Amino acid sequence: MKKIHFSEWGIDSPRYWGMLAVLGSIVAIAGGAVYYMEHNGHWVTGMTNQVVWGIPHVFAIFLIVAASGALNIASIGTAFGKKAYKPLGRLSALLAITLLAGGLAVLVLDLGQPGRLLVAMTHYNFKSIFAWNIYLYTGFFAIVAVYIWFMMDRRMKAWYKPIGIFAFVWRLLLTTGTGSIFGFLVARQGYDAAILAPMFVIMSFAYGLAVYLLVLMFAFKADGRELGATLLKRLKNLLGVFVAAVLYFTLVYHLANLYGTENHAYEAFILKDGGIYTLLFWGGWVLVGGLIPLGIIYHPGLGNTRGGIVAAATLVILGGFATVYVIVIGGQAFPMAMFPGKTIIASGFFDGVNGQPMLYAPSLPEFLLGLGGVALVLLLTFIGIRMLRFLPATLSDEVADPHHAKP
Amino acid sequence: MSRTEQQGRRVFLKKTATAAAVAIAPGVMLHALPAAAAPRVEAVSGKIRWGMLIDASKCADGCSDCVTACDKENGLDLVDMPAGAEEALWERQRPRWIRQVKLKDNLSGKITNLPMMCQHCEKPPCVDVCPTGASFRRADGIVMVDRHICIGCRYCMMACPYKARSFIHAEVAEKLTHTPRGKGCVESCNLCVHRLDNGESTTACQDACKHQAIVFGDLNDPESAVSRALKKYPSVQIRADLKLNTGIRYSNV
Amino acid sequence: MIRNRSIMLFLAGAMLGLAIGPGNAFAGEAVEGTAKADKLEQCVEPTPVMRRNHFEFIKHQRDLTVHQGIRGSKHSLAGCIDCHARKDASGKAVPVNAQGQFCAGCHEYVAASLDCFSCHSAVPGEK
Ligand code: SF4
Ligand code: SF4
Numbered sequence: 001m002k003k004i005h006f007s008e009w010g011i012d013s014p015r016y017w018g019m020l021a022v023l024g025s026i027v028a029i030a031g032g033a034v035y036y037m038e039h040n041g042h043w044v045t046g047m048t049n050q051v052v053w054g055i056p057h058v059f060a061i062f063l064i065v066a067a068s069g070a071l072n073i074a075s076i077g078t079a080f081g082k083k084a085y086k087p088l089g090r091l092s093a094l095l096a097i098t099l100l101a102g103g104l105a106v107l108v109l110d111l112g113q114p115g116r117l118l119v120a121m122t123h124y125n126f127k128s129i130f131a132w133n134i135y136l137y138t139g140f141f142a143i144v145a146v147y148i149w150f151m152m153d154r155r156m157k158a159w160y161k162p163i164g165i166f167a168f169v170w171r172l173l174l175t176t177g178t179g180s181i182f183g184f185l186v187a188r189q190g191y192d193a194a195i196l197a198p199m200f201v202i203m204s205f206a207y208g209l210a211v212y213l214l215v216l217m218f219a220f221k222a223d224g225r226e227l228g229a230t231l232l233k234r235l236k237n238l239l240g241v242f243v244a245a246v247l248y249f250t251l252v253y254h255l256a257n258l259y260g261t262e263n264h265a266y267e268a269f270i271l272k273d274g275g276i277y278t279l280l281f282w283g284g285w286v287l288v289g290g291l292i293p294l295g296i297i298y299h300p301g302l303g304n305t306r307g308g309i310v311a312a313a314t315l316v317i318l319g320g321f322a323t324v325y326v327i328v329i330g331g332q333a334f335p336m337a338m339f340p341g342k343t344i345i346a347s348g349f350f351d352g353v354n355g356q357p358m359l360y361a362p363s364l365p366e367f368l369l370g371l372g373g374v375a376l377v378l379l380l381t382f383i384g385i386r387m388l389r390f391l392p393a394t395l396s397d398e399v400a401d402p403h404h405a406k407p
Numbered sequence: 408m409s410r411t412e413q414q415g416r417r418v419f420l421k422k423t424a425t426a427a428a429v430a431i432a433p434g435v436m437l438h439a440l441p442a443a444a445a446p447r448v449e450a451v452s453g454k455i456r457w458g459m460l461i462d463a464s465k466c467a468d469g470c471s472d473c474v475t476a477c478d479k480e481n482g483l484d485l486v487d488m489p490a491g492a493e494e495a496l497w498e499r500q501r502p503r504w505i506r507q508v509k510l511k512d513n514l515s516g517k518i519t520n521l522p523m524m525c526q527h528c529e530k531p532p533c534v535d536v537c538p539t540g541a542s543f544r545r546a547d548g549i550v551m552v553d554r555h556i557c558i559g560c561r562y563c564m565m566a567c568p569y570k571a572r573s574f575i576h577a578e579v580a581e582k583l584t585h586t587p588r589g590k591g592c593v594e595s596c597n598l599c600v601h602r603l604d605n606g607e608s609t610t611a612c613q614d615a616c617k618h619q620a621i622v623f624g625d626l627n628d629p630e631s632a633v634s635r636a637l638k639k640y641p642s643v644q645i646r647a648d649l650k651l652n653t654g655i656r657y658s659n660v
Numbered sequence: 661m662i663r664n665r666s667i668m669l670f671l672a673g674a675m676l677g678l679a680i681g682p683g684n685a686f687a688g689e690a691v692e693g694t695a696k697a698d699k700l701e702q703c704v705e706p707t708p709v710m711r712r713n714h715f716e717f718i719k720h721q722r723d724l725t726v727h728q729g730i731r732g733s734k735h736s737l738a739g740c741i742d743c744h745a746r747k748d749a750s751g752k753a754v755p756v757n758a759q760g761q762f763c764a765g766c767h768e769y770v771a772a773s774l775d776c777f778s779c780h781s782a783v784p785g786e787k
Contacts, residue, residue: 038591040489040577040578041489041575041576041577041578041590041591042500042574042576042577042591043489043492043496043497043500043576043577046496047500047574047576048496048499048500048576049499049500049501049502049503049564049570049572049573049574050499050570052561052564052565052574053561053565111558111559111560111591112557112558112559112560112561112574112575112590112591112592112593113557113558113559113591113592114558116556116557116558116559117558119539119556119558120538120539120558123539123540123541123556124538124539124540125534125537125538125539125540127534127535127536128535128536128537128538128562129536130536130537130538130560130562131538131539134538181562184532184535184536184566185532185536185565185566186532186568186649187532187566187567187568187646187649188565332565336568336569336570338523338568338569338570338645338646339510339645339660341512341513341514342510342511342512342513342519343510343511343513344508344509344510345509345510345511345518346507346508346509347506347507347508347509348471348474348503348506348507348508349503349506349508349523349570350499351506351508351523351570359499445732446730446731446732447729447730447731447732448730448732448733449730450724450728450729450730451728451729543727545727545728545729546728547729551726553726553727554779555722555726578778579779581781582779582780582781583781583785584738584741584780584781584784584785585738585785587779587780587781588779589778589779590778592779600729601731603729604725604729604730604731605731
């Protein structure tokens with residue numbers, strides 16, 4: 001096997017700085033939106049006392065979930081000893097860090113009291129899964145940073161595998177933790193399902209890989225590195241498996257819910273008469289995020305073109321946002337069942353009168369905050385690959401996979 | 408009505424209602440006020456657990472006196488709509504501690520009215536999930552938010568099965584000394600904790616209810632009005648399936 | 661220690677400046693000598709102690725009040741406001757965080773943030 005060389009991202013300076021400038025301004029605009037929201041208070045957003053988590057949380061949760069998934073590639077290379085994935089590990093770890101940073105930034109900037117972050121760091125309620133997540137997230141940063149170091153430093157070779165396994169276990173915990181944020185909300189029917197946590201893990205595999213694929217293909221194309229067809233094919237097949245698994249879990253989730261009578265109303269809401277949520281479920285979650293990308297990936301022609309792979313990964317990401325939206329917002333929009341056997345016909349606090357869902361109309365600043373998070377991820381990633389040696393000089397099939405059969 | 412006028416009315420209501428509330432039902436008497444109502448100097452203890460029994464059959468259709476009284480007592484009526492806000496949206500964002508809910512039985516069509524507020528759970532989900540410990544349960548059973556350490560994440564609002572909590576969506580210009588309030592924190596009914604701490608033994612909603620639908624008191628004291636009423640009439644917890652052992656109970660729902 | 665002393669001097673200077681300075685630019689001009697504190701010899705602790713430790717006192721008290729319900733002790737923010745708020749000519753209380761008033765005067769001068777009143781009332785309580 002040939003020795004793999006890594007090098008800094010070599011696109012020309014004007015282009016690099018141009019990209020940074022564009023991303024930087026998106027981040028700056030998001031900063032303005034944050035100032036506007038925090039200065040006025042949340043009344044300028046679409047969030048209310050009924051739908052308390054909005055678009056920022058959709059973005060934040062998507063990014064955090066994708067972060068742990070992005071690390072997967074590195075894990076396959078290290079923890080499972082798959083040689084072909086080894087050169088991919090550094091970028092995978094970097095993306096894990098930047099995605100997490102972007103997601104957490106959005107989450108924190110939406111707090112009612114973001115200035116009290118220090119309070120959150122010094123006051124812990126150990127019963128709260130949220131508080132545990134603070135540990136899981138900070139730990140994740142630290143571990144992945146060390147992981148990257150060991151990957152880059154030959155002297156640390158002996159420790160490379162243990163830390164890789166450790167990072168893998170940690171990331172499973174982290175995604176389970178994120179999923180459990182909802183699992184603990186027994187009061188809300190959409191969240192009261194044990195399957196939610198493992199479903200988040202599977203979702204993270206799919207979203208993380210989709211993001212990884214896009215960034216890898218873009219970065220390689222931009223400075224003319226070679227990306228072998230066999231490797232690409234492996235990655236897209238892996239994406240196909242993950243996407244299919246998400247669909248499978250979705251099916252089990254809803255079947256399990258349909259089994260219990262108490263969840264029928266919620267299922268009817270998501271599956272058939274929830275308006276925007278039903279639309280996003282079938283159109284976004286199932287079709288755009290699942291069936292169409294699967295169709296592309298396994299299409300004998302399309303699936304082997306780069307355009308096809310880019311399209312599939314993009315759709316998985318868009319579908320992913322729809323999925324998280326349905327879970328986060330849909331779960332809140334569905335009125336809480338406080339009085340079984342009775343219908344609320346009037347209420348002074350919007351209790352789902354006559355079974356009506358809670359209203360939520362996202363506002364522009366919320367969106368900008370979320371987009372700012374995405375821009376921050378790309379900004380940090382691009383700076384990272386420009387400054388340090390994250391990218392293999394080539395991923396041509398001979399280098400990446402010595403055993404592959406020459407066509 | 409001007410605010411000073413409202414204040415006057417509040418005092419008036421308080422007086423008349425206390426007088427009226429003494430005889431809730433034959434044989435059910437309220438505890439008399441402590442001789443000298445003075446601010447508490449010793450920490451609250453678990454000897455007391457504050458709670459309520461709400462008789463939905465007495466709660467009158469169209470009445471919202473308890474809501475109005477709560478708004479006044481806790482300064483919720485001082486929370487103004489920010490200039491430029493959209494009214495329909497603001498209605499969904501303004502804080503409420505207690506609300507009127509009207510129910511129709513799906514089978515019989517029977518109509519029930521009842522007030523909903525924080526149920527002061529013994530095992531409160533809001534407290535379990537709060538990352539900083541800002542949501543807490545006081546020794547005497549009152550569930551509250553310590554605004555000094557609330558970071559405004561709203562996880563507690565996601566967790567509460569009764570939708571009892573409100574997030575403060577805008578700056579609050581005018582607030583009462585005993586009910587601080589500011590943008591970016593979460594709050595909910597605290598059983599008029601300032602009254603209890605100052606030696607009083609009634610809540611504003613209870614005092615305001617002319618129909619005596621609300622009995623408040625110490626659940627741990629078998630002689631208290633609320634304990635005796637609970638013993639006498641069948642009652643339920645809302646969402647009893649969650650086993651939260653709520654401090655607010657309802658009868659005739 | 662030295663630093664503490666200089667901060668105290670600073671504070672004392674600030675208070676002096678406050679008393680004679682033209683800082684009372686609040687609508688409904690506060691009238692000097694109308695705060696209860698103006699008629700008292702001393703605060704709940706000796707003045708230098710209060711100057712240095714008032715925040716510690718009320719911070720400690722806030723936890724006792726919120727978590728244990730203790731409202732009858734000598735340190736309390738409500739107490740500070742009750743005593744230190746001045747009145748305007750019409751007898752209406754002037755907020756202690758209004759420019760140049762008791763709390764704001766010092767805090768502005770030493771550029772220490774004054775967050776209490778984003779939630780707490782800055783005028784004496786309704787009784
Ligand atoms: S009713 Fe809601 S806010 Fe009140 S204690 Fe229970 S969970 Fe907490
Ligand atoms: S909003 Fe405040 S009280 Fe509620 S969970 Fe978050 S920190 Fe705790």
